[in-house]
Amino acid sequence: MKIIKKTFFTVLLLSSTLIFAQQRNLSEANKKYQEHAYINAAEIYKEVAESGFESEELLGKLANSYYFNANYPRAAEYYERLFKLDSNMEAILVMRYAQSLKAIGENVKGENFYKIYQEVAADKHTRNSPEINFHALLEANSGKFSIVELKINSPGIDYGAATNVQGHLIFASTRDTGVVRRKLSTWNNLSFLDLYEIADPRSSKSPKKLKGKINTRMHESSAVITSDGRTMFFTRSRENNGNGKDIMSTLGIYRAQLIKGKWSNIEDLSINSKSFSNAHPALGPGEDFMYFSSDRPGGFGQSDIYRVEILADDSMGEPVNLGRSVNTIGRETFPFLSDQNHLYFSSDGHYGLGGLDIFYWDPRDGLTAYPINLGAPLNSPTDDFAFVVDSAKSGYFSSNRPGGKGFDDIYGFIQQQPIEQVHQALIFGKVTDKKTGEPLPNSDVTIVDSDNKQLTSLTTDNDGNYEIATARFTPFFLRAENENYLTDEKARDAENRVQEINFQLEQNIFRLYKGDDLARALGIKMIYFDFDKAKIRPDAATELQKVLAVMQKYPEVKIQIRSHTDSRASNRYNQQLSERRAKATMEYLLQKGIGAGRLSYKGLGESQPVNECGDGKFCSEEQHQENRRSEFILTDF
Structure with a gap:
């Protein structure tokens, strides 16, 4: 028993001594670990520069530090000192100098330095759009649709297409209205448009007018029907109350209800006005937004595409313009939203084959959200419009191309190949430590536009890699940032469809031992x-x-x-x-x-x-x- 106790005491003593030694070593290690100093390199550069000492490296880093922190007065001050020291300084530094000058109100001087930047940098690195081969873009999406002629067309005007719950085609036509239009020579004094319905547009049967109070002595066209089949939005011309002008001076969008098989309860929507036109309604997939064309004040061109929220009580919100990505100084009209919320519309303001062409636009593409021309044979040198498509990639469009029966005709189509995103470019790269070459995960990579405004940003992965889809023909600048490192920025080549841009960041905050x-x-x-x-x-x-x-x-x-x-x-x-x-x-x-x-x-x-x-x-x-x-x-x- 004494031996056991003695042995236990010895083991306990040795264990205590070992634990004490480990704790002492750990304490000394912690003390050594804590014996360090933090040095902010940017602060040191600032003190050196303010002491009157200069070098290209010193002034450049200090000016960049102020620029990336939006301190444009100090940035302009140090870029000016750098320019005096080296008038051939790097092009991107000249650009930042110009931007800093503009930010502090020195616009003339800023523009002069911006011109210097454009001369120093290759054109592909400036913020001007490069030359675009529009013919190649048209060719990229040509041949993806096959066209089907329909038997429902008349010698007059037939256009627009929508389907109801039964799958019947709803369209506008002048075929037998019998009312001669006044004072609108561009329509060749043809009869008024009415809305018609036919079960099979490929058959030889005659379409029937919609029942109810839809068709009047005015024009009715461009209908869209809700998924339950009970509500229809459509376009109607509006009278001017006998003020001596053409009675069809404006168009408006109306709403009707299907009651006992007839369209009635016609409602003049609150978004309409006698001062401008609203036309060609389309519903989003959730049917809580309506898209339409309008020449209302505040737009970008002859007519723009807008959207308006349909509120819970069926009233209408305030119309919102879809912006410059879609709208131009020309005509944007006849919107249609697919089940995937893709927008199709017609335009003569974007590049095309002539007249109105049909375009595709996906707002979810972000920076690459630019309209894509769907090419021939869907588009032609004449007007092509009123495109609708179903989930099976078949649908209808209208055109006044040669070879039809009348002035405007309706055609069927089948989409045989997916649309190619010709406006998209891919940028990828890696962010690393400049000295060690080690990757810098969780670095921010930001894309900025010509006004130094952030468009989008992303974070590098665990290996310091990033990848982003951008607009192919827009010259952006990419900015890489990481805590404790100096920010860096590089120009992308707007002509490259795929480009690798790597960043090697210099450490700014140092923990020194x-x-x-x-x-x-x-x-x-x-x-x-x-x-x-x-x-x-x-x-x-x-x-x-x-x-x-x-x-x-x-x-x-x-x-x-x-x-x-x-x-x-x-x-x-x-x-x-x-x-x-x-x-x-x-x-x-x-x-x-x-x-x-x-x-x-x-x-x-x-x-x-x-x-x-x-x-x-x-x-x-x-x-x-x-x-x-x-x-x-x-x-x-």
């Missing part, structure tokens, strides 16, 4: 001396000012200055030269007020090369330069 090199943190590659001299040159003084700023900002910091040479002289000579230069560097800092107790120096000659360029080795000048370096090692703080 004893033994770390300030030169690495502050980008000091070498304190240059004239040949066989040890006197500090002006360019070396600018680099040393970075070290001085750190030591002034952190008075507890102590450093050892180390100087290295390449191998292109004897060992003894290089050793002596490195000692003289290290000492001269220290004396410079002493003259600037740094206490002698905070500085020491050491010449290492050619004894510690960073590459294989030793005695007897053939190396390039760049390789030798790597070995000619200065180090500022933290010995205490």
Whole structure:
């Protein structure tokens, strides 16, 4: 029993001693881990620049820092200093200078520098759109539809198509209205349009007029019916109350209800006006929004496409213009929304074959959401419009192309191939640490437009990679950001459909420990001396000012200055030269007020090369330069 107790006590004592030693080691490790200093490189650059020292690298980084933080007055100040130092500065820096000047109201000067930027940069890198081969874009989506002639067309006007719950075709026609239109010569005095219905548009049977109070002495056309078959929105011409003008001066959108097989309860919608036209309604997939064409004030062209919310009480909200992506200075009209919420419409303002062409637009494409011409044979040199398609990729459109029965005819079609997204380009790349080459996950990559406005952003994955679809012909700028790093920005080539853009970010916030090199943190590659001299040159003084700023900002910091040479002289000579230069560097800092107790120096000659360029080795000048370096090692703080 005594042996057992003694053994247990011994084991317990040893265990306690081991635990105490582990805790002591852990405490010392934690203490060592916490013995560090944070250095903000941008703040050091600022202090150096404000002391009157200049270099292209210093001013560029400082100006960029202000620019990316939207401090445009200071950015313009430092870009100006950089331009005076180097009038051939990098093109993208000239662009940022121009943008900064515009932001602070110096528009004339900003425009002048923007012109310089456009001259320096290749056209593909400017913010102007590149030359676009519209013929190639048209060809890309040509031949994807087959056209079917229908038997329902008449010698007059037949256009527009919608289907009801039974699958019957609803369309507008002048075939037998018998009322001659007045004072509208562009329609050749043809009869008024009425709405008709036919079960099979490919049959030889005669269509029938819709029942009820839909058809009047005015024009009725462009109908769309809700999925339950009970409500119809349609276009009707509006009288001008006998004011002496043409009685069909404007168009309006109306709503009707199907009651006992007849359309009645006709409602003049609140969005209508006698001052402008609304026409050609279409319903979104949820039937809570109506799309239509209008020439109301505030649009971009002759007629624009709008959408309006249908509220819970069936009243109408405020119309909203679909914007410049869809609308032009020309005519945009006859919208249609597919089950996938894709918009089809006709336009003579976008590139086309002539007259009105049919276009496709998917608003969910984001930056690539530009209308796509559906090509021939769907489109022709004449007017092509009133496109509707079902989930089976078949549908109808109208056209006044040669070869039809009348002025406008309805055609069937079958889509045989998917639409190619010709406006889309792919940009991909990687964000890494410039010094280590290590990937930087969770970096922000932002796309900005010509006004420096953010359009979209994404985050790099665990390997630092990113990928984004953009508008093919719009020259964006991509900006990469990561916490503790300096932001970088690059121009994309607007002509490339696929482009790789990589970023190597420079670290800005450094956590330094004893033994770390300030030169690495502050980008000091070498304190240059004239040949066989040890006197500090002006360019070396600018680099040393970075070290001085750190030591002034952190008075507890102590450093050892180390100087290295390449191998292109004897060992003894290089050793002596490195000692003289290290000492001269220290004396410079002493003259600037740094206490002698905070500085020491050491010449290492050619004894510690960073590459294989030793005695007897053939190396390039760049390789030798790597070995000619200065180090500022933290010995205490």
